[in-house]
Amino acid sequence: MRPITRRPWIKTKYINMLSHQVSYRVCYADTDQMGYVYYGNYARFYEIARVETLRNIGISYKVLEEAGIGLPVYENYSKYHAPALYDDLLRIECRLLKMPSVRIEFEYMIYNQSDELLHEGRTTLVFMDLAKRKVVKAPEWLISAILKQSKDD
Amino acid sequence: MRPITRRPWIKTKYINMLSHQVSYRVCYADTDQMGYVYYGNYARFYEIARVETLRNIGISYKVLEEAGIGLPVYENYSKYHAPALYDDLLRIECRLLKMPSVRIEFEYMIYNQSDELLHEGRTTLVFMDLAKRKVVKAPEWLISAILKQSKDD
Amino acid sequence: MRPITRRPWIKTKYINMLSHQVSYRVCYADTDQMGYVYYGNYARFYEIARVETLRNIGISYKVLEEAGIGLPVYENYSKYHAPALYDDLLRIECRLLKMPSVRIEFEYMIYNQSDELLHEGRTTLVFMDLAKRKVVKAPEWLISAILKQSKDD
Amino acid sequence: MRPITRRPWIKTKYINMLSHQVSYRVCYADTDQMGYVYYGNYARFYEIARVETLRNIGISYKVLEEAGIGLPVYENYSKYHAPALYDDLLRIECRLLKMPSVRIEFEYMIYNQSDELLHEGRTTLVFMDLAKRKVVKAPEWLISAILKQSKDD
Numbered sequence: 001m002r003p004i005t006r007r008p009w010i011k012t013k014y015i016n017m018l019s020h021q022v023s024y025r026v027c028y029a030d031t032d033q034m035g036y037v038y039y040g041n042y043a044r045f046y047e048i049a050r051v052e053t054l055r056n057i058g059i060s061y062k063v064l065e066e067a068g069i070g071l072p073v074y075e076n077y078s079k080y081h082a083p084a085l086y087d088d089l090l091r092i093e094c095r096l097l098k099m100p101s102v103r104i105e106f107e108y109m110i111y112n113q114s115d116e117l118l119h120e121g122r123t124t125l126v127f128m129d130l131a132k133r134k135v136v137k138a139p140e141w142l143i144s145a146i147l148k149q150s151k152d153d
Numbered sequence: 154m155r156p157i158t159r160r161p162w163i164k165t166k167y168i169n170m171l172s173h174q175v176s177y178r179v180c181y182a183d184t185d186q187m188g189y190v191y192y193g194n195y196a197r198f199y200e201i202a203r204v205e206t207l208r209n210i211g212i213s214y215k216v217l218e219e220a221g222i223g224l225p226v227y228e229n230y231s232k233y234h235a236p237a238l239y240d241d242l243l244r245i246e247c248r249l250l251k252m253p254s255v256r257i258e259f260e261y262m263i264y265n266q267s268d269e270l271l272h273e274g275r276t277t278l279v280f281m282d283l284a285k286r287k288v289v290k291a292p293e294w295l296i297s298a299i300l301k302q303s304k305d306d
Numbered sequence: 307m308r309p310i311t312r313r314p315w316i317k318t319k320y321i322n323m324l325s326h327q328v329s330y331r332v333c334y335a336d337t338d339q340m341g342y343v344y345y346g347n348y349a350r351f352y353e354i355a356r357v358e359t360l361r362n363i364g365i366s367y368k369v370l371e372e373a374g375i376g377l378p379v380y381e382n383y384s385k386y387h388a389p390a391l392y393d394d395l396l397r398i399e400c401r402l403l404k405m406p407s408v409r410i411e412f413e414y415m416i417y418n419q420s421d422e423l424l425h426e427g428r429t430t431l432v433f434m435d436l437a438k439r440k441v442v443k444a445p446e447w448l449i450s451a452i453l454k455q456s457k458d459d
Numbered sequence: 460m461r462p463i464t465r466r467p468w469i470k471t472k473y474i475n476m477l478s479h480q481v482s483y484r485v486c487y488a489d490t491d492q493m494g495y496v497y498y499g500n501y502a503r504f505y506e507i508a509r510v511e512t513l514r515n516i517g518i519s520y521k522v523l524e525e526a527g528i529g530l531p532v533y534e535n536y537s538k539y540h541a542p543a544l545y546d547d548l549l550r551i552e553c554r555l556l557k558m559p560s561v562r563i564e565f566e567y568m569i570y571n572q573s574d575e576l577l578h579e580g581r582t583t584l585v586f587m588d589l590a591k592r593k594v595v596k597a598p599e600w601l602i603s604a605i606l607k608q609s610k611d612d
Contacts, residue, residue: 025354027350027353027354027357028353028357028367028491028492028493028497029349029350029353029491029497029499031491031492032487032488032490032491032492033218033487033490033491033492033494033545034223034225034283034487035492036225038196038487038488039196039225039226039229040193040194040195040196040197040200040488041193042193043191043192043193043196043335044193044333044335047193047333047334047335048331048333051333051334060393061334061393062392062393065186065392070187072187072189072192072233072236073192073233074232074233075231075232075233076192076229076230076231076233077229077230077231078228078229078230079227079228080225080226080227080228080229083225086368086371086492087366087367087368130187178507180503180506180507180510181338181339181340181344181506181510181520182338182344182346182502182503182506184338184339185334185335185337185338185339186334186337186338186339186341186392187334188339191334191335193335196488197486197488200486200487200488201484201486204486204487213546214487214546215545215546218545239339239521239524240519240520240521339524340529340531340589342531344502345502345531345532345535346499346500346501346502346503346506347499348499349497349498349499349502350499353499371492376493378493378495378498378539378542379498379539380538380539381537381538381539382498382535382536382537382539383535383536383537384534384535384536385533385534386531386532386533386534386535389531436493
C-alpha cells in the first residue's frame with residue numbers, strides 16, 4: 001500500500017473518453033455518530049455516479065444485467081480528505097479511466113457545495129456472465145457506445 | 154493504482170504485534186440483487202473486526218471517544234477475490250500493521266466457512282482530537298496496551 | 307396490530323396543510339438477494355421525503371438541529387404492497403398528517419414509474435431538546451411556517 | 460394508526476410456540492449523527508433475530524429459499540422507546556405470534572445491557588413461491604418443525 005500514499009495516479013493522463021457528474025444530498029442515514037458520512041457509504045455514492053455516467057451515453061446497467069452481464073466490484077480504493085457532512089450537497093465527478101476490456105475502471109472525485117475536494121476513489125469492476133459466473137469481455141455494443149461518445153466530444 | 158495490482162503488500166513483514174479474528178454471519182441486509190454481499194458493506198465488517206481486535210487487548214473504542222479521541226478513516230483499500238454469500242459464516246482476521254503514531258493501519262483477510270479467502274482489505278485511520286477536530290498522536294495508554302500485548306505473546 | 311390490518315387511516319381526513327413529492331432512483335445498494343429493495347431501506351426513502359417536504363416550505367432540518375432541536379423517530383409503520391426494484395424511478399409522496407405539537411407525523415405513499423402504489427408508511431417523530439435530551443414543543447417558527455403555507459394554498 | 464398508540468398488542472395472549480434471543484453489538488455503521496442507532500437499522504436487527512429463531516428449531520431460511528420459497532416482508536411496525544447507542548450490547552428477543560399460514564408474524568423486544576426495554580417491533584412476512592412470484596402456504600415441514608418444538612417445551 002506504500003505506493004498509494006505517494007498517490008501515483010495523480011500523474012495519470014486521462015483518456016478523455018467518458019466523464020459525468022451527479023449531485024447527491026447527504027441524508028441522516030449516511031451519517032455516523034462522529035457527524036461524518038460513514039466511510040462505507042461512499043461505495044453507494046460511487047455506484048450512483050458510475051451508473052449515471054453510463055446512462056448518460058445510453059448504457060443502462062439494468063439492461064446490461066438483463067442481457068446476462070453483471071459488473072461485480074473487484075477492487076476499490078478510497079481516500080478521505082475531509083468529511084462529507086449532513087445535508088451537504090455533494091458533486092460527484094466520475095471518469096472512465098481506460099477503454100474497458102474484461103475490466104472497467106472508474107475514478108471519483110467528490111466535492112461539497114463550497115467546491116472543496118472531500119474524497120477520491122477508484123473502483124475496478126469485472127464483466128461477468130451471470131449465468132456461468134465467468135469473467136467475460138465487455139460487450140461490443142458497450143465499447144461502441146463509449147467510442148461513439150469519444151468521437152462526439 | 155498500478156502498484157496495487159502488483160500487490161506489494163504481500164511482501165510486508167508483519168510486526169507480530171496484534172491480531173484477532175471475529176465471526177460474522179452474512180444477513181439479507183448485506184446482500185444485493187446479484188446475490189453477493191454489496192461491496193460497500195465490507196466496511197462494516199472491517200469496523201467490527203478492528204474494534205474487537207482493540208477490545209481484545211483492553212482498548213475500547215467507545216472509551217477512546219469518551220476521552221475525546223476519534224478515529225476517522227483516512228484511506229481504505231479493498232480487494233474482492235470471491236463473493237461473500239447470504240448466510241455465509243465469515244471469519245474476519247484483523248491485524249495491526251505497525252505501531253500507531255498519528256495513524257493506525259489495519260489489514261483484514263475474510264474467509265468463508267470453507268476457509269476460502271474471499272476478500273482482503275486495508276484501512277488507515279487517524280487519531281483526531283474530537284473537540285479541536287485536529288490530528289493528534291495516539292494516546293500513551295493505547296501504545297502501552299499494544300506494547301504490553303506484544304511482550305505477552 | 308389488528309387495527310392496522312383494517313387500515314383505519316384510509317378514512318383519515320387530511321388537513322391539507324403540507325405535502326410534497328420527491329423522486330428517487332433505486333440503486334444496487336438498496337436491493338437484496340431477492341431482487342427487491344430491502345425492507346429496512348424504506349426508512350431512508352421516508353427520511354429524504356420528509357426532509358424535502360420541510361425544506362420546500364423553508365424549514366431546514368439541519369438548521370433545526372443547529373438550533374438545538376432534533377427529531378428522533380418514535381414510531382414507524384410500513385406496508386409493502388409490491389416490491390420496489392433495481393433502477394425503478396420512485397415517486398415518494400409525503401404528507402404532514404396534523405399540526406405538530408411535541409410530535410410530528412408524516413405519511414408516505416411510494417409509486418413506481420408506472421404509477422403503481424408500491425408502499426405506504428407512517429412515521430411519528432418527537433421534538434427533542436438535544437442538550438437536555440428532553441421532549442419539547444415544536445418551535446414557534448416551525449408552526450408559523452406550516453400555517454403560512456396552509457394559507458398560501 | 461390511532462389504535463397503535465393505545466398499544467392493543469399488549470393484551471395479546473402469546474401462543475407459547477417459538478421464541479429465541481440473540482445478542483447484537485451496536486457498531487459505528489449503525490449510528491447516526493444524533494448518536495443513536497438510525498431508525499432504519501432496526502430492520503436488520505429484526506432480520507437477524509427471526510432468522511436465528513428459525514435456525515434454532517432447525518429451519519434455515521437459506522434452505523427455504525433454495526427450496527423455492529422466499530419470505531418478503533409485508534408489514535412492519537416499530538416503536539422506539541429509547542435509543543440504542545454505540546457499543547451497546549443489545550438483547551433481541553424474538554417471538555412467533557401465531558401459527559404461520561400464508562403469513563408469518565414475529566414480534567421483537569430489544570433491551571440494552573442494563574435490561575432497559577429500548578424498542579418493540581412487529582413484522583409480517585408472506586410465503587412466496589420465488590419462481591411464480593405468488594403467495595403460497597407455509598411448507599408442511601416448516602409447520603411440523605414448529606409444532607414439534609411446541610410439544611418439546
